[in-house]
Amino acid sequence: MTRMMRLFNRANRYSLANQLVVSFLIIFLLIFTISSLFAYFGILNVLKKNAVDTNQQRFKQNDYNLSVFVNEVDQVSRQLFLEAELQNLINFKSMTEMNSVLQVSAAFQYFTEALSDNKFIDSISYFGDNGFMIRTTAQRNDILYDSNSKVNEFYQNQVYGKMKSAGQTLVWFGGFTDQDFNIADSTPISSKATTPIHYITAARSFYSNNHSATLVINMDMKYFNDIYNHANDIENNDLYLVDGSGRIVSHGDEEKIGQAGAVPEQVFHPAHASDKFASEERNGKQIMSYRINEMGWILVNEIPVSLFIRDILTLRLIVVTMFIFSLASAAVLSRYWIRRITKPLNSLTTVVRRMGQGNLGLTLDLDLKNELGILIAQFNKMSKNIQDLIEQKESIQEEKRTIEIGALQSQINPHFFYNTLNTIKWMAIMVKADNIVESITTLGDYLQPMFKQGMLCTIREEIDYIENYIKIMNYRMAGGVKLHFQIAPEVTEYPILRFLLQPLVENAITHGLKNQNGGVITITASEQKNEIVWRISDNGEGMSEDKLQEIRESLHRSNSEPSGEKKGIGLYNTNRRIQLHFGDRHAIKIQSELNAGTELQFTIPKVQKT
Structure with missing residues (x-):
């Protein structure tokens, strides 16, 4: 019983109504005291004067x-x-x-x-x-x-x-x-x-x-x-x-x-x-x-x-009497009035507690024309929306389970895929088709990282992946694409997002070198304090100032949805990956000059070496 009374008293002590009453009385006491002191000393100074x-x-x-x-x-x-x-x-x-x-x-x-x-x-x-x-x-x-x-x-x-x-x-x-x-x-x-x-x-x-x-x-x-x-x-x-x-x-x-x-x-x-x-x-x-x-x-x-x-002792007595009477009256009236105002809020608190216990979808039937009325109306709307969202979430989860089962049933076994490539490779060896053998080997090396687990890889692994990609592209372009790396050996062991550079290299070949039957792509990486600065440039056809400004605006619009080859899906997606992982200030910056080439530049934080 004593414990229950203690909890009850503690709850009353921290109730909003009691806090408002105490706050009102403190403000009243402060204002009345200050004004009384000003009046007292003012009259005293007048008498002295x-x-x-x-x-x-x-x-x-x-x-x-x-x-x-x-x-x-x-x-x-x-x-x-x-x-x-x-x-x-x-x-x-x-x-x-x-x-x-x-x-x-x-x-x-x-x-x-x-x-x-x-x-x-x-x-x-x-x-x-x-x-x-x-x-x-x-x-x-x-x-x-x-x-x-x-x-x-x-x-x-x-x-x-x-x-x-x-x-x-x-x-x-x-x-x-x-x-x-x-x-x-x-x-x-x-x-x-x-x-x-x-x-x-x-x-x-x-x-x-x-x-x-x-x-x-x-x-x-x-x-x-x-x-x-x-x-x-x-x-x-x-x-x-x-x-x-x-x-x-x-x-x-x-x-x-x-x-x-x-x-x-x-x-x-x-x-x-x-x-x-x-x-x-x-x-x-x-x-x-x-x-x-x-x-x-x-x-x-x-x-x-x-x-x-x-001469002001009588006035002081009157002021003290008025103060005591006013304080008592203010305490009683404020407590009654504040409890009346906060009664709807107490009802809302009770409903919220019941919702916290799992009783979802509860609403409060009170029609008020003040801020509490707006709060209650929004609470009723929120309560209904929460119930609808939970039902919708349960439906989505059921649908996802169905999709996952279908995906598992249709998943390709990587071992089967590699065994098939090896079979084709040995068939090419038997007929002495060396170019087919080399192409299949390069394709296998290129596809192998796609089946690895994890979001990160080392810069060395990313470079190997790009080299395999360039070999495959050179089969199509008769060896016209040259790839130059300017990367210090100590940088190659830092982790990087997997497949981050390949779309940018592909973008350079597709949009910069497509009409030239080849060209030179240079990839540079250098350390600058706690960041690695990347530059990917080509000596392709470049672009006009209007086209450059259009691409820059497309990269800076976070809600833009590029469509079509001309806007560079690979460029946009890579920029979004950098922004999502490292922040907007690391976004790609692009420079280009017509008939001179294009350069992409961005920075990424150094990820701790593993």
């Missing part, structure tokens, strides 16, 4: 806001520089004590007013190149002069180096805290004071009498972040500023300040110098950047790609 376009507009707005802020800070720094007391502090070392006190007091007043008018400024510092420093915060004013440790710390950091190279241009820095600019002699002990406060720093230098001073404005980081981050309504994204080296200078999470930011490679290698926006996908995030030229910084926004595809 929309997000990029939206962020690019936001970047432009942030660029404008930051530019306004930069101009405001620049205006504050310029107003402070215009104050004479601040410029006089460059020469603080050469002032009298009273004058220096007045100048410092005025500077503190200006700083305090700037802090009061601009709430975003946390502190203002003044650094002279002579070691004189003052600093104003909302809580206190500090002054320091000739303190080497503090002076060296400021003048050795990046602020001072960039300021020297920037001239009087406002330069922006990030990553500093309030402790980097603390010049107080004692550090406050409160926990609030000891917690570092990150700054956004703007600095400008001015010069007088070969001396310089640097004005440093430190702004509150939270206020600065709100300038470009207040309208950020995308969750789980990072929006921050990096300097020219890619280091974070402003971030909502102050612990990340000073770390390396994720800047697109296109920022450092832009296609055009004017390109400010760049975007790339990296590590599951869409990273976009915008260059803020006024500050020399880059605004970076990192958005997880998962945020883009969140």
Whole structure:
């Protein structure tokens, strides 16, 4: 029972209906999957593009806001520089004590007013190149002069180096805290004071009498972040500023300040110098950047790609549901419909199996108007024809048996034939008729190969046969036919079709030499790679160009039936024998010239010597 079920399952597995169902489902699955993937990634790319376009507009707005802020800070720094007391502090070392006190007091007043008018400024510092420093915060004013440790710390950091190279241009820095600019002699002990406060720093230098001073404005980081981050309504994204080296200078999470930011490679290698926006996908995030030229910084926004595809999760669920439902429906409907279509084919298969078991003449009574109907009609016709052919074959076989019996009854015994020739030969000897004796002997030698078994003989045997034939013909033509052989001895041992050359020699005598009372026939055989090239020529009357073309066309027509002596039955039959045994390319080629003779040429493959 188990074996029967296994065979049944195997038969169903390889049935045409099941194969069609599986093929249809595979094609459906492939098309649906490809189209779904195209739609999915197409929508994802649209969402990414929309997000990029939206962020690019936001970047432009942030660029404008930051530019306004930069101009405001620049205006504050310029107003402070215009104050004479601040410029006089460059020469603080050469002032009298009273004058220096007045100048410092005025500077503190200006700083305090700037802090009061601009709430975003946390502190203002003044650094002279002579070691004189003052600093104003909302809580206190500090002054320091000739303190080497503090002076060296400021003048050795990046602020001072960039300021020297920037001239009087406002330069922006990030990553500093309030402790980097603390010049107080004692550090406050409160926990609030000891917690570092990150700054956004703007600095400008001015010069007088070969001396310089640097004005440093430190702004509150939270206020600065709100300038470009207040309208950020995308969750789980990072929006921050990096300097020219890619280091974070402003971030909502102050612990990340000073770390390396994720800047697109296109920022450092832009296609055009004017390109400010760049975007790339990296590590599951869409990273976009915008260059803020006024500050020399880059605004970076990192958005997880998962945020883009969140909007199409519902679409993906719908697509998967539709896919499962469509696949199940397609499987059921295709199986039903394909089985219905292939039912006539199954019936035809059953009838063919019965015919294979010997039940001939079976037909299928189905009237269909499609290709299966044509197939069934042709099968019915073929079935009837097979039955008719079998009956006809049986009739022919019976007729052949009758003919073979008659042929056996009328067959001439070769021994009787030779004994009769020998009797005639001895009678001629007794009456001393030498010419009759020689003729009968030659005839016996000529007829002997006809009774040999086998299709092949050696070239030597074929040459002997032709020589005997020429002897007999010379009795008729008074010795007028001369036969020349140009055949190398090593060629004579190759096999050749029996009686292949004699009809061609006979054709040369009959058509080429008949009106000349004789002539010369030359037979040449030479080896050429794996073939033997034969040439049979005569010096007879030849033929005209029209006659030559007619014979050539007759030889090339495989279905031609030459009749009459003029077309050369022997020539045609020999050509057909060569083509049937060795192929059309070995057919006879004929050349002839009127009153000059005719030459036949053909090649046959070398048959292995026995």
